[in-house]
Amino acid sequence: xxxxxxxxxxxxxxxxxxxxxxxxxxxxxxxxxxxxxxxxxxxxxxxxxxxxxxxxxxxxxxxxxxxxxxxxxxxxxxxxxxxxxxxxxxxxxxxxxxxxxxxxxxx
Numbered sequence: 005x006x007x008x009x010x011x012x013x014x015x016x017x018x019x020x021x022x023x024x025x026x027x028x029x030x031x032x033x034x035x036x037x038x039x040x041x042x043x044x045x046x047x048x049x050x051x052x053x054x055x056x057x058x059x060x061x062x063x064x065x066x067x068x069x070x071x072x073x074x075x076x077x078x079x080x081x082x083x084x085x086x087x088x089x090x091x092x093x094x095x096x097x098x099x100x101x102x103x104x105x106x107x108x109x110x111x
Contacts, residue, residue, distance in 0.1 A: 050091050056082040060104055069111040076108065 056079045063072040080101055087097035 046089075046091055049086055049089060053082050053086040053092065057100070064104070064107050064111070067111055069108060072108050072111070076105065079104065 060072065060075055060079050063075060083092070083097040083100060086092045087094040
């Protein structure tokens with residue numbers, strides 16, 4: 005495989021995936037770029053679902069049943085979006101929703 009002469013990869017930006025010496029083909033360099041963009045997307049999605057779970061837990065701790073019931077469809081939607089993209093497994097998302105609905109009915 006021929007080496008590409010002039011390419012620059014920021015080693016701090018891609019340090020968790022590769023070092024600058026590893027990517028020696030054009031496709032590997034493109035792949036590194038693609039992975040870094042996808043990682044950012046996945047991190048934002050994951051943080052959105054975590055924030056939604058935290059918000060729901062705050063409502064449950066405050067025993068605000070009405071607000072929790074109103075927020076449940078939004079949380080369900082957020083969890084299923086994350087499960088659909090593969091960040092979280094579908095059964096894990098379903099289990100979280102089930103446990104939260106049980107907690108809401110127990111209030």
